[in-house]
Amino acid sequence: MPAAKIGAFVVAALLALYLAFTVQRGWIMITDDSTVAKALGVALLALPIVGAWALIAELLFGSRMQRLGKILEAEGGLPEDTLPRAPGGRIVREAADAEFAKYRAEVESAPADWRSWFRLSCAYDAAGDRKRARRSMRKAIALERGR
CATH class of the missing domain: 1.25.40.10 (Tetratricopeptide repeat domain)
Structure with missing residues (x-):
């Protein structure tokens, strides 16, 4: 498995763990008697929803992009990497x-x-x-x- 894929999975897993902890803390705040804590708990639950949406959207984007790249590679239609590079490895x-x-x-x-x-x-x-x-x-x- 390529290093980029492993990195993406590690970051996704860490984000999922963070989102789970955020949901847990939000639930704790919602079940508190304080109105302010309840309001903060509801607001805190919005973060994992947005985060999960962003994570899923990025993973779908990456997998769709990879699928198209494989199709082009099989057809011989990928652009060749013939551009000159600076000593640091960046493309000129x-x-x-x-x-x-x-x-x-x-x-x-x-x-x-x-x-x-x-x-x-x-x-x-x-x-x-x-x-x-x-x-x-x-x-x-x-x-x-x-x-």
């Missing part, structure tokens, strides 16, 4: 930006193809734009799922 930004234009043009010519959006996401990630990389990957997932 100028090279990533130049490569990015190719994938943006691919999306513009085939906006309904999830494969082009996946490759664009990889290009955004290589260029260091994580926000747009995630948005493009969500678009690829939605297109592949028929939405």
Whole structure:
């Protein structure tokens, strides 16, 4: 199992444990006689609900992204990692930006193809734009799922 997957499972397990403890403390506060404690207990129960939603959403995003990556790999459609790197291992930004234009043009010519959006996401990630990389990957997932 890859180290990234193990790390994700460890973080998810720790978050789940934290959320369980938060629910327990919230329940203790709700069963207290004090009105203030009850109000804080109810507010404290909202945190695990939001946390569980975020955890599930991120795990689903990761598994869907991995599934699409495996499909592209089997088809031979994954972008090759040929970009030059700095001595520290980071991709040279100028090279990533130049490569990015190719994938943006691919999306513009085939906006309904999830494969082009996946490759664009990889290009955004290589260029260091994580926000747009995630948005493009969500678009690829939605297109592949028929939405």
